[in-house]
Amino acid sequence: MKLELGDQSGRTAIITGANSGLGAQTATALADAGADVVLACRNTDKAAAVANRIGAKARVEKLDLADLQSVRDFADRIDGANLLINNAGVMALPLRRTADGFEMQFGTNHLGHFALTLLMLDKVSDRVVTLSSGMHSLGRLDFDDLNWENRRYRRWRAYGDSKLANLMFAKELARRLEASESSLVSVAAHPGYASTDLQGHTESLMDVVMAVGNSVAAQSAADGAMPTLYAATSPAVRTGGFYGPTKFGGMRGAPGPSSYREVADDEAQRTRLWQASEELVGITSPV
Template structure:
């Protein structure tokens, strides 16, 4: 994999790629890079006006679609009008918010980051021609996932653990989907990625003093730009060498920064019984079943 960068990305002309949350941060940089490489890019976003400004700068090969992952009605509406794509990139997310609820009553982070993307993927999978890329995070290491209490109805809420829960759930979804696709003999693959420590707006929206700490951290040499943080996602989405069921992240400083490489993760994500329970619970909560 070496020092893979956007210069190594193949020509993307003829490919249609959906990027959720592409109006800012990692999603924006992912969409811009794919657009420069010639892909037809769909920016699937809650903030349509902000996404349109990004799409206008990318050019005529970029379009905007309304998608609020914190509202399953919006997810279903997007899926109903979806005409298909080569790649779906499950990028959108919120981080370390105070306790809040989605339109469907889910804890905001698990609801947006995981359940929204789970429902979206299940509803459009039959129209994804090549691969699904799902973003996790190094924060999956702090997760204390309780499948019987995904929505923090009984536990005392901890915003960072809740974020970690959502990100290990995303990783487990990607790995479980990869296994199911392979068993079904599908040519579609599922790949996971994480950005390391990338300086983005996401880290300054916790509505707490942590915002100031993160702003200081973003100015240190450990933090990389959003464009560099998008490289593992771009590798997972565009590199012919990307492998079904693999997890890609930065190679240096314990995964904080650098060119993409295969990343390690907590062993619980490989526990088939736990993944199966999470999958079944997500199907029950969202009302979405995968036709694989």
């Protein structure tokens, strides 16, 4: 599948988690279209290998979304960009905690990107693209225990929570930007079912099951990156939208508008998440 990105020369894109999978494919495609790309990654050695393949258009910057000090340091030293693509993520891990004590999936997938976006907001000129997932349908945010401190930990529910939070954040950011008359666009995207390294870290028999699924049912990482690229570059994209594959129940196919759970349109719930996220990361929103 080929997506026409247009000429991206003169533009800069920051892509979190660009050391493998969807992020690496996103960075490669944007660089091929002429953009300069910043690979914002925890594993800088793996990122350097990707940057070397891309060439002079790519550079690596250290960013650990599971450590708010790393997020602040990154935002302090990066001048700016046209695109911020919140791509990095972890999935279905055993219970672990970030450097700041957050449940690892919620802390990395949502809170790390929430903090990064707020800190970078006045440095991004065009679009913020936040990666959610069809698995957001599993999410049921418990505002009394967002970090799984008082409940029996359920890894897939925690992943669904983080992906629902990603979608709600992207939509609430869009609303706030529009209300402040900003031209910055905020959208969400999801890859459908794509074969990446994301699925191989459950440290359980599910790693084997998902490896089989990746080999027989999933689309390639390059195809899985198409919705992200569409969300980042297409003139048809509208702020607050959610974009993903349009065939086979949103699992594969050309990118376009995607269905999602109605709770993502509940402004009261989005505001509650936003306020809780501000308190957890200790950053006040500029919008």
